[in-house]
Amino acid sequence: MEKYVIKGGQVLEGEVTIAGAKNAALGILAAAVLTDEECIIENVPYVEDTKVLLAAIENIGAKVKYIDEHTVSICGGSIQDDEYLCVDDEYIRKIRASYYLLGALLGKFNRAQVALPGGCDIGLRPIDQHIKGFEALGATVDIDNGGKVVAKAEKLVGNHIYLDVVTVGATINIMMAAALAEGKTTIENAAKEPHIVDVANFLNSMGANIKGAGTDVIRIRGVQKLKGTCYSIIPDQIEAGTFMTMAAATGGNILIKNVIPKHLEAITSKLNEIGAKVIEYDDSVRVMADGRLKCTQIKTLPYPGFPTDMQPQMAVTLALSQGTSVITESIFENRFKYVNELARMGARIKVEGQSAIINGIERYTGASLVAPDLRAGAALVIAALAADGFSTIEDIKYVLRGYENFDGKIRDLGGMIQVVDSDKEVQKFKLMVG
Ligand code: UD1
Numbered sequence: 001m002e003k004y005v006i007k008g009g010q011v012l013e014g015e016v017t018i019a020g021a022k023n024a025a026l027g028i029l030a031a032a033v034l035t036d037e038e039c040i041i042e043n044v045p046y047v048e049d050t051k052v053l054l055a056a057i058e059n060i061g062a063k064v065k066y067i068d069e070h071t072v073s074i075c076g077g078s079i080q081d082d083e084y085l086c087v088d089d090e091y092i093r094k095i096r097a098s099y100y101l102l103g104a105l106l107g108k109f110n111r112a113q114v115a116l117p118g119g120c121d122i123g124l125r126p127i128d129q130h131i132k133g134f135e136a137l138g139a140t141v142d143i144d145n146g147g148k149v150v151a152k153a154e155k156l157v158g159n160h161i162y163l164d165v166v167t168v169g170a171t172i173n174i175m176m177a178a179a180l181a182e183g184k185t186t187i188e189n190a191a192k193e194p195h196i197v198d199v200a201n202f203l204n205s206m207g208a209n210i211k212g213a214g215t216d217v218i219r220i221r222g223v224q225k226l227k228g229t230c231y232s233i234i235p236d237q238i239e240a241g242t243f244m245t246m247a248a249a250t251g252g253n254i255l256i257k258n259v260i261p262k263h264l265e266a267i268t269s270k271l272n273e274i275g276a277k278v279i280e281y282d283d284s285v286r287v288m289a290d291g292r293l294k295c296t297q298i299k300t301l302p303y304p305g306f307p308t309d310m311q312p313q314m315a316v317t318l319a320l321s322q323g324t325s326v327i328t329e330s331i332f333e334n335r336f337k338y339v340n341e342l343a344r345m346g347a348r349i350k351v352e353g354q355s356a357i358i359n360g361i362e363r364y365t366g367a368s369l370v371a372p373d374l375r376a377g378a379a380l381v382i383a384a385l386a387a388d389g390f391s392t393i394e395d396i397k398y399v400l401r402g403y404e405n406f407d408g409k410i411r412d413l414g415g416m417i418q419v420v421d422s423d424k425e426v427q428k429f430k431l432m433v434g
Contacts, residue, residue, distance in 0.1 A: 001394065001395075001421060002396055002397075002419050002420070002421045003392050003393055003394045003395075003396055003419070003420060003421070003426075004381060004384070004391075004392065004393040004396055004399075004407065004417055004418070004419060004420075005390065005391070005392050005417070005418050005420050005425075005426045005429045005430075006366075006381065006384040006385060006387075006390065006391045006392075006393070006415070006416060006417045006418075007366075007389070007390050007416040007429075007430075007433045008364070008366055008384055008385050008386055008387035008388060008389060008390075008391065008416075009386075009387070009388055009389075010250070010385065010414050010415055010416055011250060011251055011252050011253075011414070012246060012247060012250045012252035012253075012254055012385065012410070012413040012414055012415055013252055013253045013254065013413060013414055014254065014255070014412060014413045014414065015254070015255040015256075015257055015412075016243050016254060016255070016256055016257065016409050016412065016413060017257045017258050017409075018235045018236055018239050018240045018243070018256060018257065018258045018259050019043070019045040019046070019047075019070075019235070019236055019239060019404040020042075020043035020044055020045045020070065020232075020233035020234070020235065020236060021045070021194070021195055021198065021233055021234050021235060021236040021237060021238075021239075022045050022047055022049055022050065022236055022238075022239075022402050023097075023168070023193075023195045023236075023238075024194070024195035024198040024199060024233050024234055024236075025041075025044050025045055025050050025233050026049060026050065026053055026095075026096075026097035026100060027097070027100055027172045027176075027195060027198075027199035027202075028041055028198065028199055028202045028231065028233060029041065029044070029050065029053050029054060029057060029072070029074065030053065030057070030097065030100035030101050030103070030104045030176070031100070031104055031176050031179075031199060031202055031203055031206075032057075032062075032074040032076060033057060033060075033062055033074065033076035033079060033101070033104050033105070033108060034076065034104055034107055034108050034176065034179060034180065034203075034206065034226050035076055035077075035206055035225075035226040035227055035228055035229075036075075036076055036077030037075070037077065037226075037227050037228030038073055038074070038075045038228045039073070039074050039075075039076075039206070039228050039229050039230070039231070040067070040071065040072070040073050040228075040229075040230040040231070041071070041072050041073075041074065041202075041230075041231055041232075041233065042070065042071045042230070042231065042232040042233065043070055043071075043232045043233040043234075043235075044070050044071065044072050044233060045070070045233075045236065045239075045402075045404045046069050046070060046404050046405075047400065047401060047402055047403065047404050048397070048400050048401040048402075049095050049097065049401045049402060052094065052095050053095060053097055053098070053100075054072065054074075056087055056098065056101065057074060057101070059087070060079055060085060060086075060087055060101075060105075061078050061079040061080050061085075062074055062075060062076045062078060062079050063075040063077075063078055075228075076108070079108075081108075081109045083111070085105070085109070085111075085112075085113065086113040086114070086148065087101045087105075087112075087113065087114040087115060088113070088114070088115040088146075088148055093115045093116070093117075095117070095401070096117050096125070096169070097117070097169075098114055098115060098117045099114060099117040099127060099130060099149075099169060099173060100169075100172060100173060100176065101114050102114045102130065102134070102149055102151055102173060103130070103134070103172070103173035103174065103175075103176035103177040104176050104177075106134060106139060106151045106153065106156070106177045107156065107176050107177040107178070107179055107180045107181070108180065110139075110152065110153045110154070110155060110156060111150075111151065111152045111153070112149075112150075112151045113148050113149070113150045113151075114148065114149050115146075115147060115148050115149075116143065116147045116148065116149060125332070127149070127169070127170070129163050129164060129165060129167050129170035130167075130169060130170045130173045130174070131149075132161070132163075132164075132170075133161050133163075133170055133173065133174035133177070133187070134151050134153075134173075134174070134177060136159040136160075136161045137153065137156045137157060137158070137159055137161075137174070137177055137178060137181050137185065138153045138154065138155065138156050138157045138159075138181075139151045139152060139153040139156065139177075140152055140153070155181075155182060156177060156178070156180070156181035156182065156222075157181055157182045157183055158178060158181045158182060158183035158184040158185035158220065158221075158222055159185055159186075160185075160186045160188070161174060161185065161186065161187050161188065162188045162189055163187065163188065163189040163190065163191075164189075165189075166189060166190075166191050166192075166216075166302040167191055168191045168193050168195070168196065168302075170191075171187060171190045171191040171196055171218070172195075172196060172199050174187055175187070175196075175199065175200060175203065175210060175213075175218065175220060176199075176203070178220040178222060179203050179206075179208040179210065179220060179222065179223065179226065180222055180223065180224070180225075180226065181220075181222040182222050183221075183222055184219065184220065184221050184222070185219070185220040185222070186217060186218070186219050186220075187217070187218040187220070188216065188217050189216055190212075190213075190215075190216050190217065190218045191302055191303070192214055192215065192216060192302065192303045192304065193302070193303040194214075194234055194237055194260070194263045194303065195234070196213050196214065196218075197213045197214040198233060198234045199213075200213030200214075200218070201213070201231075202229070202231045203226070205229040205231050206226040206227055206228070206229045207223055207225065207226050207227045208220070208223055208226060209221040209222075209223055234260060234263075235258050235259050235260055235263075237259075237260075237263040237264060237307070238307065238309045238310060238375070238402075239402075239403060239404075240256050240259040240263075240264055240285070241264060241267040241307070241309075241310045241313065242310070242313050242375075242378050242382070242403070243256050243287075243409075244256060244264065244267055244268070244271060244278070244285065244287045245267070245271070245310070245313040245314055245316070245317045245382060246313075246382045246385065246410075246413075247276070247287035247288065247289060248271050248274070248276040248287060248289045248293060248317050249289075249316055249317040249320055249382050249383070249385070249386045250289075250382070250385050250386045250415075251289050251290060251291070252287075252288070252289065252413070253286070253287075253288045253289075254286070254287055254413060255284055255285075255286045256284060256285050256286070256287065257283070257284040258283060258284070259283060259284060259285055260283070261280040261281070261282075261283075261284075261285055264285060265304065266303075266304060266305060266306045266307065266310075267306070267307075267310055267314075268280065268285065270296060270298060270306065270314065271287060271317075273294075273296050274293040274294045274295070274296050274317070274318070274321055275289070275291075275292075275293045275294045276288065276289040276293060277289070292320070292321065292322050292360075292362070293317065293318075293320070293321040293322070294321055294322055294323060295318060295321050295322060295323030295324055295325040295358075295360060296318065296321075296325055297325065297326045297327075297328075298311075298314060298318075298325070298326075298327045298328070299327075299328040299330055300327075300328070300329050300330050300331050301330060301331075302331070308329060308330075308331040308332055308335065309375050310375070311327060311329055311335060311375070312335070312338050312375050312376040312378070312379035313375065313378060313379045313382055314327065315327055315338075315339075315342075315349070315356060315358060315379065316342065316379045316380075316382045316383045316386075317382070318358050318360065319342060319347040319348070319349060319358050319360060319361065319364075319383075320360060320361065320362070320363070320364070320386060321360040322360050323359075323360055324357065324358065324359050324360070325357075325358040325360070326355055326356070326357055326358070327355065327356045327358065328354055328355045329354050329355070329356075330354065333354065335373075335376075336351045336356055337372035337373065337376060338372055338373075338376035338379055338380060339351055339356060341367075341369045341370065341372070341376075341380055342364075342380075342383060344367040344368075344369065345364035345365055345366070345367045345369075345383055345384075345387055345391070346361055346363070346364055346365050347361060347364065347383075348360075348361055363386075363387070363388050364383050364384075364386055364387035364388070365387055365388050365389060366384065366387045366388060366389035366390045366391040367387075367391055368391070368392050368394075369383075369384070369391055369392065369393045369394070370393070370394045370395050371393055371394065371395040371396060371398045371399060372395075372398075373398050374398045374399060374401050374402045375402075376398075377393065377395070377396060377398045377399040378399055378402075378403060378406070380393050381393060381399065381406070381410070381417070384417075385410065385415050385417070390430060392426060396419070407419055416433050
């Protein structure tokens with residue numbers, strides 16, 4: 001099994017270029033099947049989640065072609081609309097975004113069967129709001145014995161939908177299904193994340209009529225047909241934030257390129273508050289840190305609040321800061337599993353309910369670690385880079401789901417990290433870096 005081996009203690013310096021947004025890509029790749037024409041999608045991150053979703057899209061009959069590593073052509077015209085059309089393979093169950101094919105296929109064919117989504121185990125992650133939205137549009141939705149979600153409608157008709165919780169997934173799914181529904185749909189209490197806006201822009205470039213994405217009321221006027229398009233995905237807010245906290249935690253100086261600084265404001269303001277220096281340019285940010293940072297309080301919230309997907313990376317940074325910080329997780333109920341791993345590196349963090357109380361220490365010491373999920377895995381890499389000595393991190397499959405060439409980008413910044421798949425290779429790495 002592949003793992004990272006890391007020698008900590010280097011000051012990370014240089015430039016890193018951020019890939020396209022994984023979470024936007026997952027919505028956009030699925031939405032591309034809504035038209036029979038060809039969609040060319042640029043800036044697709046080359047990560048496991050997008051590869052798995054593309055394999056699933058190909059599996060249901062679409063023509064999928066990588067034009068280059070980051071440009072994908074999808075043509076949904078060859079998908080056969082028959083009652084056996086079903087998205088269900090061992091891979092699709094592993095990724096959360098499989099549920100976007102529900103909204104897309106329901107919108108296109110008025111029926112869809114998709115295996116219940118998997119994804120990181122960070123909480124219950126129900127899909128009741130997705131189902132509520134599809135039902136409001138006129139679909140019946142059942143979960144069959146095999147754990148498949150089966151949605152069917154005579155036809156989809158626009159409606160007024162109030163989401164009981166702010167959810168990214170349901171907002172995107174309902175937008176996709178409503179794009180080809182008859183009449184007007186209003187989604188109230190919609191999520192406002194940058195990737196919601198990106199998916200809406202993509203759908204509009206296909207001829208959809210969606211207004212208000214990025215606010216909490218989205219209005220969709222159904223159109224009869226969508227057409228092919230060429231579209232470039234926005235940069236990944238969370239990958240950028242991960243490198244920002246990496247600079248802060250390692251006392252580094254990193255220019256993070258190909259970002260939209262506005263999407264990073266919640267992270268920028270917290271890093272400034274704890275004493276790191278963030279300089280914003282048009283499409284890049286520089287993060288510098290020198291000496292020990294200060295403590296703070298953070299509560300994760302839907303956008304534009306502090307993103308839950310940055311919570312573990314920020315905790316790793318605060319665990320090295322002076323004083324007592326508190327992080328409250330308000331989106332997912334099981335997102336502190338990395339705390340036990342950090343404790344092995346010397347961190348002093350106590351979890352009480354949905355809050356982590358963090359007493360800053362001066363240094364981490366290297367340890368053998370296991371990544372509990374995607375963002376926590378990235379956070380452990382940051383901790384290991386800041387630690388004294390060597391660390392190994394197992395289960396890096398989670399990290400590979402969402403970060404493109406993570407180890408290569410870190411090496412370019414001067415970090416000592418290698419992907420290895422045996423203890424012998426760990427020893428070789430140790431001998432090599434000394
Ligand atoms: C997406 C992101 C994930 C991020 C999360 C929150 C993707 C593929 N994943 O996940 O990286 O951490 O947004 O920013 O884009 N909820 C319900 N019922 C539902 C749906 C959600 O109660 O039908 C709850 C969830 O349990 C959670 C909250 O709503 O407490 C937010 O979840 P949601 O925004 O839907 O997250 P995902 O779309 O799964």
